[in-house]
Amino acid sequence: MKTLKSIISLMLISLFTFSCTSNSDNELTDPSETNQTTEKSASAKTVVEVVKSHLKSDGSFYNQVNHESSMTFDLGFQFSYPVILSYNNGTKVVVNSIEQLANVAKAISQTNYIDGINFPFDIDKEGITETVFTETDFGIMVNSKDTDGDGTPNYQDTDDDGDGASDISEDQNHDGDYTNDDADNDGDPNYLDTDSDNDGQADEDEDNDGDGDFTNDDSDGDGEADYTDTDSDNDGTEDGDDADDDNDGTNDSDESYNGGNGTDGSYIDPASLPQTILDYIAQNYPNASIIEAEVEDYGEYEVYLSNGVELYFNSDGGFITTGNDNDSGDDNDGSDDDNGSGDDNGSGDDNGSGDSNDGGNDDNGSGDDNDSGDDNDGSDDDNGSGDDNGSGDSNDGGNDDNGSGDDNGDNDSSTIDAASLPQTILNYITNNYPNASVTKAEIKSNGNYEVSLNNGIELHFDQNGNFLSMDND
Incomplete structure (x- = not known):
């Protein structure tokens, strides 16, 4: 009889143990035992899909050295574990590490996927712990990592650093993933680094054959692309100090940028501007057209718009500052003017x-x-x-x-047409002050914007159109 009781007890223990295991080897928990609440979360689904994109078919990480890069490079944060995720069938799973998150990511499919998370939870953002309380906060966090500032978060951007080469084309070791390639070992992978080999010359300026793709140039034929080779022509002088990187007999300062469209200080066809610049103008100045475009010293760009605004970009196409074409200093013509x-x-x-x-x-x-x-x-x-x-x-x-x-x-600002304000500013006003209209818009000498509304409110924005502060007249 004792033997029978023992057998029954063992069977009950085994049954209980089996019932607590589902979908993975990770621990399951009852949310009622915590102070958290489970909510639907499109952001949680995105995070898991991002992690899966950095896994091999067998579920292992492409980046074997830095597993956390599967989140941090694209999203800018990682979870402070544990976190509780939920599947679309209602099952919940406790995740205690990036490796366990990878197990979850590997197993998801079109019919079995993560669509929820327990709030609140903590994340680690560059060594600082932050608490996420709502799906709105989580969505902002997921979309906050934008290396080149083009408005597209890294996980959706095919050229995260805006250097003109797609992320996958900067897969230096050709293993199918670009997060584990870091030519200069500075902690920033090539696809997030505008000077991948840290030789003092921007990657896009190492397009020595001028075909618009710097990843296919190997001037010294050593099997290492110029943008990851600190001495592209193997002459003993690093590219940053070399007047003729590709040793073709023409000094770099006399060579063309962007596939032959202009040299330092010259006017170029606006259509030949880097796509990042064209996209920036289309997004922020949809009602303006490009009048002139120049390549300045060191490959920087100056663009003149039809609304009188001047825009300045670095050699990577990244926005620097803005000016106004109507803010000249002195006339000095010694005579009256006809108007x-x-x-x-x-x-x-x-x-x-x-x-x-x-x-x-x-x-x-x-x-x-x-x-x-x-x-x-x-x-x-x-x-x-x-x-x-x-x-x-x-x-x-x-x-x-x-x-x-x-x-x-x-005396340090210029009045501009309200319609020429960056689209981000116009959107902000529409969303936050739908019943107000702009009575005055100005560009400050530092490139910031000041906008006065007919309700007496004065709004201040930085040169990228980001809201800074508000005054009430």
């Missing part, structure tokens, strides 16, 4: 200039019309004020009839 004022646009200076210095009079009845600084014409201003619209001081040797030397103190 009935000291300067051409009805003001002492052309839309936000500093000084007029034209030695003549301002026929339009004002010393400065639009954000000018000083008139310096040695005479009074006919409109009864030294400065008309936001000038600094009217150092014209006369009087300011408006009762003040300074009007708005805004």
Whole structure:
């Protein structure tokens, strides 16, 4: 009888153990035993799919040295384990490591997949622990890693560093995955590094045959592409210090960028601009067209738009800053201007200039019309004020009839058409102030934007269109 009882006990224990195992070898838990709540999560599904994209067919990591790179390179964070995920069939699984997450990722399919997670949970972002409370927060986190700042998160971007070469083409060792290739061993894989070999020359500038693809150039025939070879022509001088990297007899400074479209300081066909620049303009200035484009020193770009805005980009096509084509400094023509004022646009200076210095009079009845600084014409201003619209001081040797030397103190900005504001700013205003309209838009000297609304609110944005602060008049 004792033997029978023992057998029954063993069977019950085995049955209980089996019932607690499903979908993987990972531990399962009842969410009611924690303070967490299980919610549907498209972001959790995305994370698992991203990890799976960095696994071989057998479920092992392409990057055997850094397993966490399957999350951190594309997403910018990793989980602080454990986390509880849920399948579309309601089953929940506790994940205690990136390796266990890989097991989950390997097993997902179109009919069996992760679609939920227990909130809140912690993540590790570059050594800093953060708590994620909601799916909204999780979605922002998943889409926050954007190495080249082109608006497309890394996990969706086929050229994460915006250097003109697709991520997969920077798979230096040709093993099918680009996360484990790091030519200069600086911790940034080639596909996230705009100077993969750290030789002082940008990858895209090592396109020595000028065909638009720098990954297929091997000037010294040593089997190592120029962009990962610190001495491309094997002459004993590193590329960053070599005046002729490919040893073709033509100095690098005299060679063309982007497949033969222009040299340093020259005008180029706008259509030949890097796609990252064209995409940036299309996204942020959809109503403007390109008037001129130049390649500056060191391969940087300057682009002039039809709305008067000047945009500056680095040699990788990354946005640097913005200016305004109507903010010139001095006219210095020694004569009056034909538009009935000291300067051409009805003001002492052309839309936000500093000084007029034209030695003549301002026929339009004002010393400065639009954000000018000083008139310096040695005479009074006919409109009864030294400065008309936001000038600094009217150092014209006369009087300011408006009762003040300074009007708005805004001599470091230029007024622009509201329609020419970056699309990100227009979207922000539409989403947050749907019943308001723009009454004034300005570009500051540092490239930042200031926007005044008809409800008395003043918004400030950085040069990329990101919101900074708000004032209420």
